[in-house]
Amino acid sequence: xxxxxDIKRLNVGKVIENVVLKDYTTYKVGGKAICMVIPDxxxxxxxxxxxxxxxxxxxxxxxxxxxVIFNNSGYDGVIIKLDNFNNLKIINNKIIVGAxxxxxxxxxxxxxxxxxxMEFATGIPGSVGGAVYMNAGAYKSDMGYIVNSVKVVxxxxxxxxxxxxxxxxxxxxxxLKENTGYICLEATIILIKGNSEEIMxxxxxxxxxxxxxxxxxxxxxGSVFRNPEGNFAGxxxxxxxxxxxxxxxxxxxEKHANFIINNGGATGEQIKELISKIQxxxxxxxxxxLKVEQEFVE
Ligand SMILES: Cc1cc2nc3c(=O)[nH]c(=O)nc-3n(C[C@H](O)[C@H](O)[C@H](O)COP(=O)(O)OP(=O)(O)OC[C@H]3O[C@@H](n4cnc5c(N)ncnc54)[C@H](O)[C@@H]3O)c2cc1C
Numbered sequence: 001x002x003x004x005x006d007i008k009r010l011n012v013g014k015v016i017e018n019v020v021l022k023d024y025t026t027y028k029v030g031g032k033a034i035c036m037v038i039p040d041x042x043x044x045x046x047x048x049x050x051x052x053x054x055x056x057x058x059x060x061x062x063x064x065x066x067x068v069i070f071n072n073s074g075y076d077g078v079i080i081k082l083d084n085f086n087n088l089k090i091i092n093n094k095i096i097v098g099a100x101x102x103x104x105x106x107x108x109x110x111x112x113x114x115x116x117x118m119e120f121a122t123g124i125p126g127s128v129g130g131a132v133y134m135n136a137g138a139y140k141s142d143m144g145y146i147v148n149s150v151k152v153v154x155x156x157x158x159x160x161x162x163x164x165x166x167x168x169x170x171x172x173x174x175x176l177k178e179n180t181g182y183i184c185l186e187a188t189i190i191l192i193k194g195n196s197e198e199i200m201x202x203x204x205x206x207x208x209x210x211x212x213x214x215x216x217x218x219x220x221x222g223s224v225f226r227n228p229e230g231n232f233a234g235x236x237x238x239x240x241x242x243x244x245x246x247x248x249x250x251x252x253x254e255k256h257a258n259f260i261i262n263n264g265g266a267t268g269e270q271i272k273e274l275i276s277k278i279q280x281x282x283x284x285x286x287x288x289x290l291k292v293e294q295e296f297v298e
Contacts, residue, residue, distance in 0.1 A: 068294065117190075237258060
C-alpha cells in the first residue's frame, strides 16, 4: 500500500502494519487501521502529521485506548501512538512527564514518594496525554487541579506551552478536546508534600472499593455516561432494568450499571447500539439526555 510505503520512507519511527485496534483498546474492540506509527520524537511526529494532512489522510492519536470505541469494520486512517514520549523527571514537588507515560503508574510512583494530589488517578488506566485531553478525574479531583502546563503541537505544527488557565479544564473536558489538532507531548504537574503512609492508605482503601463495585475483571472503558445533574447514571440504568442486558457480546455489567463490558467477542458496533438503546429508554422514561463519556471514533 503506497501510504504505508510513503510513511516508512519518512523514517519517523516504528510503523506497524496490519494493526488490529482491539489489541490497543481496553474494550478489546476495533478492526484494522491503515497502520500504526510510533514516532521517535517531536520533530518526527510533526513530519508525520504534516505528511498526513497534506495527503488528506485521517489520523488519530491513541493513548492507552481506555476511553475510545472503534468499529470492528475498522478505521480508515493512521493511528499515532506516543509510546516514546515517556520521559519522567521529578524535581521536589514538580513532575515533568511525557504524554505516553501511564497515569496510574505515575500516580502510584509519586504517591509512594509522599507527594499528594494524584491519589485520584491510581485507578485510571489512561496515558498522561489522554488524561489531560479529557480531564480525567475521580473523587472530586481531576487533572485540572494538578496540571501546571502542557507542551503541545499546535494545528499549525508549532511547539507551544499551554498553561492551566489556557487549558480550560472542566468536567471531563479541556481545551485540547474542544479544539481539534492539538497533540499533548508533555505535562508539568505540581503536587504538595504529604505523608506517604497516609496517602498509600487512602489509595489502598479506594482500590478495594473499586474492586468491590466495578467489573474490573472484564474489558471495558470505565463509566459509559456522565452523571446527570443531581443523579447517577448507573442508578437510572439499573432502575429501568438494564443490569445484565446484552447486545451480542456487549453487556451492561451486573456489578455496576454504568459500565458496559465486553463479555466475549463484542464489537464496537454492538457497544454503540447498546449505548443508543439505553439513551433512548432513559429519555422515554425520565426525559433525561444521558451524555456519553466515551468517544466513538469513526
Ligand atoms: C477500568 C477503567 C476505569 C476508569 N476510570 C476512570 C475514572 O475514574 N475517571 C476518568 O476520568 N476516566 C476513567 N476511565 C476512562 C479512561 O481511563 C480515561 O478517560 C483516560 O484519561 C483515557 O486516557 P487514554 O490514554 O486511554 O486515552 P485514549 O482512550 O487513548 O484516547 C482518548 C482521547 O484522548 C485523545 N488523546 C490521547 N492522547 C493524546 C495526546 N497525547 N494528545 C492529544 N490527544 C490525545 C485521543 O485522541 C482520544 O480522543 C476508566 C477506564 C477504565 C477502563
